[in-house]
Amino acid sequence: MTSSLNRWHVDGPTMRAYADGAAPPVVSASVESHLMVCADCRADLTPLMPEEPLAQTWDAIRATVGTPRRSAVERALGRLGVSEESARLMAAVPAFGEAWLAGMVAATVFCGAASMLSTPLGLAAFLLIAPLAPVAGVWASFGVEADPTYELSTSSPYPALRLLLLRTAGVLALSVPAAVLVGAALPGPLWLAVAWLTPAAAGVTLCLALTPRLGATASAVAVGAAWSVVVAVAARAQHPAAAVDLPMQLTLGAVTLAALAVLTVSHTWFDQLERQS
């Protein structure tokens, strides 16, 4: 049957009319049946179809299949109303990788456990690690080499700053609840469980604001070092909670606002980064 069909082929004018949607219905139906069994005629039709829409559709397909399949994180974000593209960009943050996730949770849990055993030192460890975990996550999400959506983010219409903020939000959404839970399990006043959120906010925004000047790694290290000094001083005075007491909260809040202001001013740098890459 196939051989008899293959003796006949769609001629040029008919194929042209079919491609233009101008062939009469019965002719079109015949052409369509024939195309199903004839690779040669399918190849003949291809150059007759407008190139641009097909190329655009290909780009869309590539963007969809070029990234890992929608993960549980992406689906959850989607249900929260985050657009598919945003969800993909957020979920591709290295911080969401299993190793990172495990590492951050383990570090936080470890500090929580340590603080239950020996109070001042363990508490200091918790206060040191909990705010820095999001900073580390932000740093990781800025390292382009390790980023599976690097190509996507450079070719996406997202401004680099918005992408970074989006990812920061993703990192925070992941690390904050884990650390709050551990904090709540700590002995001592309940406010300690959330008191580290201000240093975390200050650390993240400071890290973002410094990145254009120092680079992502140096910024994260600087922020980490500064916070380590604060916690170490407080711990030395046998009162680690002083690192997050009211004056510190106000100071750190001011740092956050200042960093945000710098960030807003320097958004052009992120735009340039996007254009260069």
Added chain:
Amino acid sequence: MTGSEPLTDADLLSAMAGRDEGALRELYGRHAAWISARLARRCADRDAVSDVLQDTFVAAWNGAGKFRGEGEVPAWLWGIAIRRLVSRLRKRAGFEAGPALLDVDSEDISAEEQVLLRLDYADVGGALARVAPELRVVLQLTVLDGLSTREAAVLLGIPRGTVKTRLERARVRMREELA
């Protein structure tokens, strides 16, 4: 691969099952144009055609491992495409039917086209040309596109019972024509 023997469509699908994006690119190059043309005859909305085309190849990518080599790849792809079109219609109203779904008569088929049809589909083409347009549309969707009467009803925006009646009438007419 020596490269002397071109890869078959089925080869491309098994490469796609192994997450080979190049194979998907090749499959798209071979099949996107005709699927797009065929969809455009069933749906006049270009954006919808693009969306369905995209969905089709993404589905082919995700489901490439399920292709077991039964039947031909073009038929498999078209089966995905036409069902994606139907399910899109289920979700949203305001469908612009393409020429293949309009049961207006095609006026005159030229002598040349008659010859062409005779050469290829012999009596079937001629018989198809002589059945009433609304019967032809139903025949096309069920016999050529392989849709169920329920799916054809969605595409045509008419009750399923009507599709069934028309299909029955079309069969009778075709039998008379081919007798």
